[in-house]
Amino acid sequence: MNSIMEQSDMAAIAPIETASETAPMIDPFGRSISYLRVSVTDRCDFRCVYCMAEDMTFLPKRDLLSLEELERLCTAFIDKGVRKLRLTGGEPLVRRNIMWLIEALGRHLENGRLEELTLTTNGSQLERYAHDLAALGVRRINVSLDTLDHDKFKAITRWGDLGRVMAGLKAAQDAGLQVKLNVVALKDVNEHEIPEMIRFAHGQGMDLTLIETMPLGEIEGDRTDQYLPLSTVRTRLSERFTMTDIPYKTGGPARYVEVRETGGRLGFITPLTHNFCESCNRVRVTCTGTLFMCLGQEDAADLRAPLRASEGNALLAQAIDEAITRKPKGHDFVIDRHHRRPAVARHMSMTGG
Numbered sequence: 001m002n003s004i005m006e007q008s009d010m011a012a013i014a015p016i017e018t019a020s021e022t023a024p025m026i027d028p029f030g031r032s033i034s035y036l037r038v039s040v041t042d043r044c045d046f047r048c049v050y051c052m053a054e055d056m057t058f059l060p061k062r063d064l065l066s067l068e069e070l071e072r073l074c075t076a077f078i079d080k081g082v083r084k085l086r087l088t089g090g091e092p093l094v095r096r097n098i099m100w101l102i103e104a105l106g107r108h109l110e111n112g113r114l115e116e117l118t119l120t121t122n123g124s125q126l127e128r129y130a131h132d133l134a135a136l137g138v139r140r141i142n143v144s145l146d147t148l149d150h151d152k153f154k155a156i157t158r159w160g161d162l163g164r165v166m167a168g169l170k171a172a173q174d175a176g177l178q179v180k181l182n183v184v185a186l187k188d189v190n191e192h193e194i195p196e197m198i199r200f201a202h203g204q205g206m207d208l209t210l211i212e213t214m215p216l217g218e219i220e221g222d223r224t225d226q227y228l229p230l231s232t233v234r235t236r237l238s239e240r241f242t243m244t245d246i247p248y249k250t251g252g253p254a255r256y257v258e259v260r261e262t263g264g265r266l267g268f269i270t271p272l273t274h275n276f277c278e279s280c281n282r283v284r285v286t287c288t289g290t291l292f293m294c295l296g297q298e299d300a301a302d303l304r305a306p307l308r309a310s311e312g313n314a315l316l317a318q319a320i321d322e323a324i325t326r327k328p329k330g331h332d333f334v335i336d337r338h339h340r341r342p343a344v345a346r347h348m349s350m351t352g353g
């Protein structure tokens with residue numbers, strides 16, 4: 001990976017020692033926490049209507065953890081038994097020198113302490129990065145794409161260019177990355193395009209996952225205008241497709257079916273109509289080092305101060321342990337039809353979904 005290191009002005013990556021396997025952390029409800037989602041930046045080159053306001057104020061750069069700090073933070077979680085890391089954002093691939101972090105974290109794959117390092121991305125930068133991601137040990141990625149129609153894509157993402165995303169998808173597949181498409185189901189926007197998207201994804205050998213809109217962050221317009229329960233979508237799809245349930249893999253948010261007509265897998269992520277909190281296995285850290293124990297709650301723990309303390313490692317481990325004891329049973333999402341307020345004030349881009 002000389003090319004990446006030459007482009008980077010980051011410190012050389014120190015070798016990581018192999019360590020014996022650590023048992024995952026257990027939360028108050030007996031759930032194993034083995035998955036960390038890391039929002040590496042709150043910035044993005046899109047402004048999706050369900051995720052951000054058009055006129056967003058981003059965090060001052062001085063508040064962000066450096067890439068070295070993010071690497072130390074992730075390593076502390078791996079020391080605590082985390083086995084899967086997903087980088088997200090904002091858009092993870094717009095963070096400067098992000099490949100340095102991916103290379104550093106990839107060392108944990110090599111020594112077997114991490115089972116999976118992956119990303120959720122809007123796909124806009126994949127043409128540039130797909131090959132390097134595959135070379136650094138990333139095996140699969142999730143790409144968010146809500147429509148195949150250029151005008152609708154513009155209307156949803158405000159700033160995005162569908163052509164670049166399509167080119168990014170091709171680059172990812174050419175690089176050997178397994179791709180899953182994430183589609184937020186939006187009433188009156190893409191709801192009638194879903195069968196076509198399923199055929200497109202499955203035709204390209206990609207799984208597709210449908211997602212219910214979650215009420216996070218103040219956005220323009222009315223949440224109830226966008227919200228579409230996936231129970232409705234599934235009923236409609238069953239008129240066109242034969243769907244057979246695939247046994248649920250504990251920990252994942254999606255329930256999958258096999259679609260007979262396409263031979264592909266279709267997932268339903270239903271935080272509102274059928275939540276999956278009972279088997280939750282994950283926590284999230286933001287680019288400022290704030291740990292959110294649940295996507296759908298406001299409670300958080302500051303890990304930046306212990307990370308930066310001179311006696312860092314022990315304090316950090318202690319802060320993580322304490323936070324896990326506060327992991328709630330589930331979220332507080334409701335589509336508030338009376339007050340039209342989000343259930344959680346922060347935008348999705350802070351915690352990365």
Ligand SMILES: Nc1nc2c(ncn2[C@@H]2O[C@H](COP(=O)(O)OP(=O)(O)OP(=O)(O)O)[C@@H](O)[C@H]2O)c(=O)[nH]1
Pocket residue numbers: 086088120142180182211252253254269271280282295296331352353
């Ligand atoms: N409510 C809730 N939504 C989640 C959770 N994890 C992921 N999601 C949502 O599911 C959607 C897809 O998430 P991804 O980033 O693709 O991750 P994933 O589905 O966990 O990934 P896989 O490893 O492929 O199962 C996003 O909109 C997330 O916000 C969760 O723990 N709770």
Ligand SMILES: C[S@@+](CC[C@H](N)C(=O)[O-])C[C@H]1O[C@@H](n2cnc3c(N)ncnc32)[C@H](O)[C@@H]1O
Pocket residue numbers: 044050051088089090091092120121122142143144182184211212213214215216348349352353
């Ligand atoms: C916040 S984005 C961050 C990663 C990357 N920028 C992307 O779009 O894939 C992660 C995921 O959250 C989803 N998402 C954002 N806002 C959402 C909302 N209000 N409800 C449901 N999913 C949402 C996006 O569609 C995307 O799949």
Ligand code: SF4
Pocket residue numbers: 044045046047048051052089090091122144348349
């Ligand atoms: S969903 Fe992803 S691409 Fe869209 S605005 Fe949010 S962070 Fe950006």
Ligand code: SF4
Pocket residue numbers: 271275276277278280281282293294295296328329330331
């Ligand atoms: S909403 Fe919270 S508890 Fe439920 S699955 Fe997501 S993170 Fe876990």
